[in-house]
Amino acid sequence: MTPTVLQSASATLDVAAFERKLRAAKAATVPLTTATAAQKNAALRRISDAILADAGRIIEANAEDLERGRANGLSAGLLDRLALDERRIMALAHAVDDVIALPDPVGTTTRGSRLPNGVSIQQVRVPFGVVGVIYEARPNVTVDIAALALKSGNAVVLRGGRAAESSNRLLVDVIRGAIAEAGIPADAVQTVDEFGREGGTLLMQARGLVDVLIPRGSAQLIRTVVESSTVPVIETGAGVVHIVLDESANEHWAVDIVRNAKVQRPSVCNAVETVLVHKAAAQRLLPSVLTALRADGVTVHADARAHEIFPDSIPVTDEDWATEHMSLDVSVGVVDSLDEAIEHIRRYSTQHTESIITDDLGNAERFLAEVDSAVVMVNASTRFTDGGEFGFGAEVGISTQKLHARGPMGLPELTTTKWIVRGSGQIRE
Secondary structure (H helix, E strand, O other), X not given: OOOOOOOOOOOOOOHHHHHHHHHHHHHHHHHHHHOOHHHHHHHHHHHHHHHHHOHHHHHHHHHHHHHHHHHOOOOHHHHHHHOOOHHHHHHHHHHHHHHHHOOOOOOOEEEEEEOOOOOEEEEEEEEOOEEEEEEOOOHHHHXXXXXXXXXXXXXXXXXXXXXXXXXXXXXXXXXXXXXXXXXXXXXXXXXXXXXXXXXXXHHHOOEOOEOEEEEEOOHHHHHHHHHHOOOOEOOEOOOOEEEEEOOOOOHHHHHHHHHHHHHOOOOOOOOEEEEEEEHHHHHHHHHHHHHHHHHOOOEEEEOHHHHHHOOOOEEOOHHHHOOOOOOOEEEEEEEOOHHHHHHHHHHHOOOOEEEEEOOOHHHHHHHHHXXXXXXXXXXXXXXXXXXXXXXXXXXXXXXXXXXXXXEEEOOHHHEEEEEEEEOOOOOOO
């Protein structure tokens, strides 16, 4: 075995054991690379069946995490993301089933040509190799990422954080057992949770053993990984998400869309955090929109003009505009023009998702063209920014960067490409 290359500041951490896990994952990529779609689908089918069969044990393990989270003062938003019940476990299994139904991207040709001398050139999709994922309080990610990684021919190393430690440990055990029964190496799915926070640091340093790293979680977590990692990172972003109510916005659409975007599941990254309304429509729209939100327990953080129209609100701050609340809180402001709304988004957005409610086709097209976010919408809830809703089955995450992948990421985003050249004795003149 190659000598240890990783180093830790902790004298108690078994760095050699950590590295052995990563090397085992690397070794598992060899049979994964040549596994057929049928073989990978058979492994995924066993995962789906095993999750349902072990639902009771998973709920018990999750209850331990929830109890510990409440004792440690975990926020309501994070507790919601952490929680698993029968319905959510069934959704996890169904997400794996959805991945089974998707076409295998590995080996597909993205482009190609034949030179005049007969040399054939093809660019084909291939797995990354070992995908590392650092996330927090999200046991669903354990299943989603494992399923997508396996279907795209990758091994995966998971660092799920202490908040979901019991849930993730059991889920990884279930997944490893299921894929081993299907003839896929169990080491294709690894967790390094037992190494604690230092394990996450080592994962960020494991260039050469880990091919790409994906952080999912808070803005602070993502920023730490992006700034500290020597492994290439696909940046998934926090969601300071905006909805603009244009002068011509349909009142019923405005109420329904804003309410859905804020209330349906406020703890997720595609929930709306800021609502901006054109001054010419503020008196017409804000009373009904904000009354509906307050009826669902939403705290409205309003600027001076919005507060004048809706006194049942608290003053908004500059910090509010830049905050991903992940709770039943929303920031509301009145703008003088669409230009001002777009400028506000440029200043405060995390470039995740923005939507405009309008009956003006020109303003709709301007918004789509000028707003530079991963997903830009017209007359639709921001909650649609999701791999499942986009038809990807489970999702890797929602990328807010511009290199390699942007927006919801599915199977193709877990592949890279290589060039295959076939000749018959040709030489370059």
